[in-house]
Amino acid sequence: MPRTLLVATHNAHKTKEIRDILSDLFDEIIDLSRFSDRPAPEETGSNFAENSAIKALDASRHAPDALVLADDSGLEVDALNGDPGVHSARYAGEHASDADNRRKLLMAFGQPEHADSPRTARFWCVITLAKNGKVIARFDGSIEGTIATTETGDGGFGYDSLFIPQGYHQSFGELSAVQKNSMSHRARALEKLSAWLVDGMDELFL
Numbered sequence: 001m002p003r004t005l006l007v008a009t010h011n012a013h014k015t016k017e018i019r020d021i022l023s024d025l026f027d028e029i030i031d032l033s034r035f036s037d038r039p040a041p042e043e044t045g046s047n048f049a050e051n052s053a054i055k056a057l058d059a060s061r062h063a064p065d066a067l068v069l070a071d072d073s074g075l076e077v078d079a080l081n082g083d084p085g086v087h088s089a090r091y092a093g094e095h096a097s098d099a100d101n102r103r104k105l106l107m108a109f110g111q112p113e114h115a116d117s118p119r120t121a122r123f124w125c126v127i128t129l130a131k132n133g134k135v136i137a138r139f140d141g142s143i144e145g146t147i148a149t150t151e152t153g154d155g156g157f158g159y160d161s162l163f164i165p166q167g168y169h170q171s172f173g174e175l176s177a178v179q180k181n182s183m184s185h186r187a188r189a190l191e192k193l194s195a196w197l198v199d200g201m202d203e204l205f206l
């Protein structure tokens with residue numbers, strides 16, 4: 001039986017990052033672009049773990065016997081009391097673009113009450129693995145950093161051009177995919193998943 005992983009997303013950038021990191025473990029890694037008529041479930045969770053599970057379980061119920069991976073991730077900014085958090089993808093509105101979200105974040109720091117606020121922040125990622133409507137495992141990862149005053153670099157997606165990881169002077173948007181995939185929040189969660197899969201892979205594809 002081929003080892004196929006279904007990533008519960010329509011985000012091609014996210015699928016590529018996951019494929020780059022997990023390609024040695026699977027024969028094929030696909031995403032929901034294969035099921036274009038399948039509407040995304042409503043993300044009603046109050047945290048990344050809950051939303052990750054919602055997406056994984058929904059996809060696994062409609063793709064029987066598929067091994068499904070769902071990622072929910074976002075940016076927490078200390079000066080904004082943890083926002084945008086679980087609303088990171090919709091920070092500037094339900095149909096906001098990545099550029100809209102970044103613009104709103106920079107505008108928030110432009111307000112008088114945040115003019116002298118620390119710009120510390122972190123990315124979080126929670127990954128849920130599911131099959132046949134049941135959660136199999138969950139893993140998380142995070143990375144600390146700061147929010148830049150202006151966008152730099154055109155790599156990555158989301159808030160990458162504004163996020164400077166701790167210990168670096170360049171944003172995720174400036175770093176290469178190899179550099180980012182060696183330390184990002186998603187990479188750290190996937191590293192835990194990879195270690196877990198090494199011992200349990202055969203049982204998942206019986």
